[in-house]
Amino acid sequence: MSKSDKYPSESGRRRFVKGVVGGATLAGVGAMGSATVNTLTTAGGVGGGSTVAMTIAKAGGPAPRGLPQIPVRVTDDGFIEGVWPDVTTVEQEGQEVEVAQQDLGGRLYSGEWFQYCGVESQENVQPNFESDNLFRAVDGPPYDWQSETYEGGDRIHVDDFDDYDSWGNGIGNDGVGKPALVRWRSEEAGTDLNALVIRSERIEAAAEEDDWVDASTDQGFMAYLNVCTHFCCIPGYKELEESSRYDAADGSYCVCHQSVYDPFTLEEALFIARPRPD
Template sequence: MSDNDDKYPTESGRRRFVKGVVGGAALAGVGTTGAAGINLATTSSGAGGGSTQAMAIENTAGPAPRGMPQIPIEIDSEGYIKGVWPEVGEQTEAGVTIQIAETPDYGGSGVTYSSEWFQYCGVESYAGIQPDYESENYFRSGANPAYTWQQDTYSEGDRLHVDDFSDYREWGNGIGDAGVGKPATGTWRSQDADDVIPIQVVRSERIEEAAQDDPWLQASTDQGFIAWLNKCTHFCCVPGYKQASDAARFGAENGVYCQCHQSVYDPFSIVETLFVARPRPAE
């Protein structure tokens, strides 16, 4: 089978089915990647986890069961961009006290922001997802940035800065329309950690406009910047905004596109999702 045999453009009218788990007996054996494709409301044992509501960039096409979770951001007094981590506390479950990271009514939005938003695809075992992991929470450029402008501007580990996105109203790279938004890829809460938490950031006028009358976006975005955990909810691949030349075949030239199985996300449409967060490993 060629690389293109399993890729059906939206306009073809063909419905794409993903070979995978069938039947209740098979579900019992689902591991980290398979569980990412299950969007059910139930409970799970361990440190945290269970039925979780999260704000996410909307999944609009492909096999992904839901959107990727948004990361609230703030810009410090020097212009560096960071992801906000929820407030760390303790709660008792079945007589056992565990640490949690959760902020009720985040920024007066009415939304409860929790680290459980990010507990899927094995990320729940990453050091940076542990509530008490010590981090300054800045977004940092990774080892192999996806964009030429970012390669020319940053070295690995450099903090992302608002000034480097000043041309966001005009920026383009030949994929889709110019001026939709300027992106960067990076890492979050991953300094001195074995596992890297991948993130994507976009600065766009669309976010500035949407935040004017949306309490959640007013609280979770800043100066047109929005960010999300960049792990596809289908099989845990790392998608990209304006990274793949074939994205237009699937209507994703101005969105986030996962080349693995053609899932598409809209970073300018933020929706509430319900899924089963995986428990963090017991300490």
């Protein structure tokens, strides 16, 4: 194992679990980012407000907080889907509004986790948007294995991740986790929701020790919204050689301003969800 291995297998597991259990990492997330969003968005609209999301941790760079996690499950026929919360009606600011939220793994999982960077205006984060929730391969993915296996729009299947404990592409270490770049709830939508799915032994191990990881992952699969919380670029997991210069070769790296995220450390992040437009 090289010194540059940021996520050695044993300590990697501890990091993952600690980040979750130690909810202490309730980062004031981005005090700056939050305050800015708050100022800009509390004046009008409903369906937003402060929310505590589970995120893959920000590990470096200017991003104010991590990327929100998308709970996943494997369907009976082996396809991977994201869980969209149950839809309920609540009262906010004197108005009745529909929200997508449910208890999951001892936490409140909410559609508000995805209301930033303009995503809040997309129809596919509206609570009642009809979608099958299956992850579908993007066109032109950065991973050879994915372009050799799927056409854009194909559902991704557990059998295609059999080599997840050894997969590598020459960036960082092999066997960290096998990715697929996907879109979610986007088949009937005007704008894609971009997500990244990873299958990893580290996630499997963490799920044995923590209720949230157990509830939000399945057979080693986890997912997150792939929209940088800094200025909304699309980060890349094991995409660019230069990510090694920022200690991110086994993580997620945003080339725009060198923010780094760690998919194997989950932590709470407090931020202000932008209201959905009426």
